[in-house]
Amino acid sequence: MANETMRAVRFHDYGPPSVLVVDTVDRPAPKAGEVLIRIRFAGVNPIDWKLRAGLVQRYIPTTLPATPGLDVAGTVETIGDGVTGFSVGDKVFGRGAATYAEFAVAPVATIAHIPDGVSFEQAATLHVGGVTAWLAVFDSAHLEAGQRLLVQGGAGGVGSIAVQLGRWKGAYVIATASTANVDFVRSIGADEVIDYTAVNVEDAVHDVDAVVDTVGGEVIAHSWSVLKPGGILVTVVGTADAETAAARGVRAEAVGHPVETRPILEQLGTLVASGDLNPEIQQVFPLEEAAQAQAASETGHGRGRILLKVAD
Ligand SMILES: NC(=O)c1ccc[n+]([C@@H]2O[C@H](COP(=O)([O-])OP(=O)(O)OC[C@H]3O[C@@H](n4cnc5c(N)ncnc54)[C@H](OP(=O)(O)O)[C@@H]3O)[C@@H](O)[C@H]2O)c1
Numbered sequence: 001m002a003n004e005t006m007r008a009v010r011f012h013d014y015g016p017p018s019v020l021v022v023d024t025v026d027r028p029a030p031k032a033g034e035v036l037i038r039i040r041f042a043g044v045n046p047i048d049w050k051l052r053a054g055l056v057q058r059y060i061p062t063t064l065p066a067t068p069g070l071d072v073a074g075t076v077e078t079i080g081d082g083v084t085g086f087s088v089g090d091k092v093f094g095r096g097a098a099t100y101a102e103f104a105v106a107p108v109a110t111i112a113h114i115p116d117g118v119s120f121e122q123a124a125t126l127h128v129g130g131v132t133a134w135l136a137v138f139d140s141a142h143l144e145a146g147q148r149l150l151v152q153g154g155a156g157g158v159g160s161i162a163v164q165l166g167r168w169k170g171a172y173v174i175a176t177a178s179t180a181n182v183d184f185v186r187s188i189g190a191d192e193v194i195d196y197t198a199v200n201v202e203d204a205v206h207d208v209d210a211v212v213d214t215v216g217g218e219v220i221a222h223s224w225s226v227l228k229p230g231g232i233l234v235t236v237v238g239t240a241d242a243e244t245a246a247a248r249g250v251r252a253e254a255v256g257h258p259v260e261t262r263p264i265l266e267q268l269g270t271l272v273a274s275g276d277l278n279p280e281i282q283q284v285f286p287l288e289e290a291a292q293a294q295a296a297s298e299t300g301h302g303r304g305r306i307l308l309k310v311a312d
Helices: 046-052 126-140 159-169 179-187 242-247 262-274 287-298
Strands: 005-011 020-026 034-044 071-079 091-095 103-107 111-113 148-152 172-177 192-195 208-213 227-235 251-254 281-286 305-309
Touching (some): 020 287, 034 126, 034 287, 111 262, 126 159, 126 208, 159 179, 179 192, 281 287, 287 305
Parallel strands (some): 148 208
Antiparallel strands (some): 034 103, 071 091
């Protein structure tokens, strides 16, 4: 019997967004511990265009042609050996592999059921942005009610969720954004928004318990002085220098991802269902316009998450 096929976005060479094309390929088959997902929406994340541009091959070995994509929301199509707790037709979300396609496999350790009241669109924003924000705010920074949090890059896919998690926890949330995103970041619950294009953040912010950095580079260099003694800087972009931190009497950590993320996904899903977390969707592109979607992500000035709509 001939293999079943599907449409998948692929790049045959590293390069600009125009290297992305839609090919017809074999559908993947789930291995033990995996499911095959019929995709409704795929999230478009910065790591996807970094992969396409050939910037992260050292960390993510890639064989060409390759299909980008991690974030996924859809329904279970088939189930691999040993999978329990998921049935064909279940609505699921989380992290799969090569999700810019009609179907993708995902380990059951990195997916969860979509709760009632949560849309496929909302769910597709939640692994890369939501789990990363959760890990930074809670697993690394151990944020508590009443503490002061600074989110560097409060408008982005990670930052906009970090702001909302901080507010939900009862922290005092300060966030940075460019002028066009100030009102948006205030609307999602930041107590203070600093327009970093007009104000020097180090002059405006002080005595925070935790910085969650989603920008990296110079922004990290200008984040140390806003921390209280003993405070922590958590970055989701590369590494933070532990020696610099120690010299300043603070701590530094880079966010790390556990193998199993389902417990975090379930908590995020519950927060979206209850209205405590509102994932912002910047723009939805059809699968065929993955190149335009990645070009939009590549500007680095997004508001929430960009999605690919794969099927109705
Ligand atoms: N380690 C991990 O597991 C992990 C997971 C997810 C993401 N990441 C990385 O984290 C970064 C952010 O991801 P994302 O999905 O949130 O990206 P995104 O949606 O593109 O958001 C980036 C945000 O950064 C803001 N920004 C840019 N320059 C800034 C500056 N100088 N000061 C303050 N804010 C600034 C932009 O807002 P304005 O337009 O307001 O400037 C934009 O909203 C990416 O590099 C991504 O690869 C890492």
